[in-house]
Amino acid sequence: MTLKRMTFLQHLLDFMGLAGRLHLEWISSAEAQRFVATVTGFTETIRRLGPSPLRSAALRRYDNISAAPVPCSGPASLQPPAMPDSGIQIANG
Amino acid sequence: MDLKFVPSICSYCGTGCGVLFEVLDGELVGTLPMKTHPVNHGKxxxxxxxxxxxxxxxxxxxxxxxKTFGRFTKVDWDKAIGVATDRLKAVIAAHGPDSVGILVSAKMTNEENYLAQKFARAVIGTNNVDHCARL
Amino acid sequence: MTSIQQQVHTWLEEGRVDIFLAYRMVEGHPLPHAFTRERIDETDTLVTGPARYSLEKFATHIASRYPDAKIGMVARDCNQRALNVLQVWNQLKPGQVDTVPVNCCPSLLKPHADCSYLEPKPAGHVKLERGQDPNQSLAQADTLPRAERFDRWMYEFSKCIKCYGCRNICPVCFCKDCSLEHPDLIGTGHLPPDIPIFHLVRAVHMAGRCIDCGLCEDACPAEIPLRLLYRKVNAIVKDLFGYETGSGDTLPPFSILGDKPTMSPQPLLAVSQE
Structure with a gap:
């Protein structure tokens, strides 16, 4: 049953664009070597894939709300006044 | 076995979405959006x-x-209205009519809401009337 | 009196059904209505048309209160598939619901089709640019690069207002306790809900159940292309297990163990470095 569900989920996540981040393996408590090999291998795969796009997607969502989709290109009188420099530097990290 | 479908309007806000109530044996068991309603189109x-x-x-x-001594006690309507009247009178006498606000509800009828604002404006003498459906 | 009105009249009169679910016009709106023997004259007002409500869901409500009630209803193909699924999941007894087939999706066999989904709304330019076009085929949805696919789905999911409309309208959603309402599984108090978990949890639960009626997409105030997602879910179920949801009376692959394992663990899906 687990196998069925996990195989299904691998395909579904691939459709979403999140392939390769789910892995299922049966390892007995006596198979220490296999456990090490599996975890090391999977860690390597994940490292190669890079950080999960879910986190950056969550942040981007809020950026989109404030971003103006079309830059204002009307006459100068309609341009918003330039913001006075507050002197506060916001570190971009 | 008596199943009825009653079309109505959602009473939560001023948008006015069409809803359909599912009434089974006189008991309201479900709400559905009305598919053909021009306001909400089935949503x-x-x-x-x-x-x-x-x-x-x-x-x-x-x-x-x-509420007496920090606990709610069940009373009859005459008693409840008497207590409310006394307290409102005392508050208005001490702090003026604008110290009172009336909150009404979308869960009442239009007529009851009208009466409540009339009560606030004409009887108490304040414009502090508000409603949960004021979108 | 049309032939369908006549048929319903006869069925109620003969006692073939106790209650018949169909539509009638109320103040210009085609609304579902339960026709009964006590008010048999109402059958004159029965109409068919493009109105779609999940009548089978009402049937399960009746059946849960009156387990022996004989229920009749007008059924499109999607209603029929839903009835099959509800029967498989023990929400209706076999033979409890009698159907009068009505026109449905267009095909060579059915030139006169009545369905609100006949002409899907074309997607606007923002949706085409940033989201997933609900009218595209699964093959088209699969051809986009992975990163873009992900971005487009996340854009769609981020519009969710967590109204639970997709679940509430779904004819095959009947659980008393829903995972989507479990505070440990889905965080509460913020919008959009935990994406994509909220939608994927529902998608997983639709595997072997979704009958592709499109009511969820119809009811979604944010116009998330849920039908496309669940179509994929059932395409996976069909590819992996050869199970056609809603077609018959066999249990779906996720609810039976089977005699012996027929699969082996998949290696990690090959991911190209895009």
Whole structure:
């Protein structure tokens, strides 16, 4: 049953664009070597894939709300006044 | 076995989405969006979807309650109205009519809401009237 | 009196059904209505047309209160598939619901089709640019690069207002306790809900159940292309297990163990470095 569900989920996540981040393996408590090999291998795969796009997607969502989709290109009188420099530097990290 | 479908308008806000109540044996068991309604075209928000919940809720107030010594006690209507009148009179006498605000509800009829604002403006003498459906 | 009105009249009169679910016009709106023997004259007002409500869901409500009630209803193909699924999941007894087939999706066999989904709304330019076009085929949805696919789905999911409309309208959603309302599984108090978990949890639960009626997409105030997602879910179920949801009376692959394992663990899906 687990196998069925996990195989299904691998395909579904691939459709979403999140392939390769789910892995299922049966390892007995006596198979220490296999456990090490599996975890090391999977860690390597994940490292190669890079950080999960879910986190950056969550942040981007809020950026989109404030971003103006079309830059204002009307006459100068309609341009918003330039913001006075507050002197506060916001570190971009 | 008596199943009825009653078209109505969602009472949560001023948008006016069309809803359809599913009534089984006189008990409201579900709310559906009305597919052909020109306002919502078969869509609802979470409040509209759960319109039937408050009707059957066990938390509904069915009797007037008066808070004495920090506890609510069940009283009859005459007593409850008497207590409210006394307290309102005392507050208005001490702090003026604008110290009172009236909150009304979308769960009452239009006529009851009209009466409530009339009560606030004509009897108490304040414009502090508000409503949960003021979107 | 049309032939369908005549048929319903006869069925109620003969006692073949106790209650018949169909539509009638109320103040210009085609609304579902339960026709009964006590008010048999109402059958004159029965109409068919493009109106779609999940009548089978009402049937399960009746059946849960009156387990022996004989229920009749007008059924499109999607209603029929839903009835099959509800029967498989023990929400209706076999033979409890009698159907009068009505026109449905267009095909060579059915030139006169009545369905609100006949002409899907074309997607606007913002949706085409940033989201997933609900009218595209699964093959088209699969051809986009992975990163873009992900971005487009996340854009769609981020519009969710968590109204639970997709679940509430779904004819095959009947659980008393829903995972989507479990505070440990889905965080509460913020919008959009935990994406994509909220939608994927529902998608997983639709595997072997979704009958592709499109009511969820119809009811979605944010116009998330849920039908496309669940179509994929059932395409996976069909590819992996050869199970056609809603077609018959066999249990779906996720609810039976089977005699012996027929699969082996998949290696990690090959991911190209895009």
């Amino acid at each position: 609802l928000c979470i409040k509209g979807w759960n319109l039937h919940e408050h009707v059957n809720s066990p938390l509904r107030l069915k009797h007037p309650l008066v």
